[in-house]
Amino acid sequence: xxxxxxxxxxxxxxxxxKVGLAMTDPLRLFVQPVGTYDPTTALAELKRIHSGDxxxxxxxxWPLTEDGKEGxxxxxxxxxxxxxxxAVRGLKVVRQDERYTSEEARSRLADAGxxxxxxxxxxxxxxxxxxxxxxxEPSSAGNVSGPSRSPSP
Numbered sequence: 001x002x003x004x005x006x007x008x009x010x011x012x013x014x015x016x017x018k019v020g021l022a023m024t025d026p027l028r029l030f031v032q033p034v035g036t037y038d039p040t041t042a043l044a045e046l047k048r049i050h051s052g053d054x055x056x057x058x059x060x061x062w063p064l065t066e067d068g069k070e071g072x073x074x075x076x077x078x079x080x081x082x083x084x085x086x087a088v089r090g091l092k093v094v095r096q097d098e099r100y101t102s103e104e105a106r107s108r109l110a111d112a113g114x115x116x117x118x119x120x121x122x123x124x125x126x127x128x129x130x131x132x133x134x135x136x137e138p139s140s141a142g143n144v145s146g147p148s149r150s151p152s153p
Contacts, residue, residue, distance in 0.1 A: 007056030010049060011127025013098065013119050014039075014061065014080045020119025021045060022127050026053070031128050036119040039080065043087040050088045058084060058091055059130040061098030061122065094130065101125045 009028055013020035019042035021034035037045055049055055060081055063073035077095075085091050105121035 008049070008053050009057045009059055009127060009130065010034075010046065010055050011123040011125075011130070012042075012046075012058055012060045012084070013101065013123040013126055014063075014077045015119055016076065018119045019080075020117065020121070020123035022120060022124035023049060023053075023055075024127065024131065028131055028134075031124045031131070033117070033120045033124055036117040039083075043083060046084060046091075047087050050091070055088065055091065058088075058093050059096050059127050060084075060093055061101060061126045062095035063098055066099070096126050096130045098122070098126050 007028075008026055009024045011020075011022040011031065017038070018036050019039050020036045021042060022031050023034055024031055034045065034049070046055070046058070060077060063071075063077060065071050065073075081093050081095075084093065101122040102118055104125055105118045108125075109116040109118065109121055
């Protein structure tokens with residue numbers, strides 16, 4: 001590890017009605033769930049985390065279409081990112097491809113015998129994939145990493 005500053009990263013899974021949040025420990029070794037909230041309450045939770053623990057980066061799920069294009073969902077997430085940046089001044093935001101994370105979250109929850117909070121699990125998966133890719137070759141599409149999973153058959 002270099003002398004670079006490492007701080008908490010927060011994963012954000014934005015939906016039309018709910019926002020899932022997950023965060024790392026200060027050394028970014030572990031991802032833990034925070035919860036699922038309505039969009040306004042999620043902003044308040046991000047402010048609370050930032051004022052208490054600090055947020056070095058927010059990793060937001062970027063909902064590309066199946067063929068990797070931006071669409072209505074990415075426009076909605078961009079609007080929410082603007083709201084996040086207004087709520088938490090100076091917030092660094094990275095967009096992470098979130099294709100298939102909800103399906104993977106549902107599968108993991110089912111395997112664990114839980115119906116759980118899919119949005120929170122998806123936020124954790126988005127954040128973990130970002131951490132796994134950190135330090136590897138940079139993305140060529142505006143901080144959006146490519147998919148590492150495929151859709152369920």
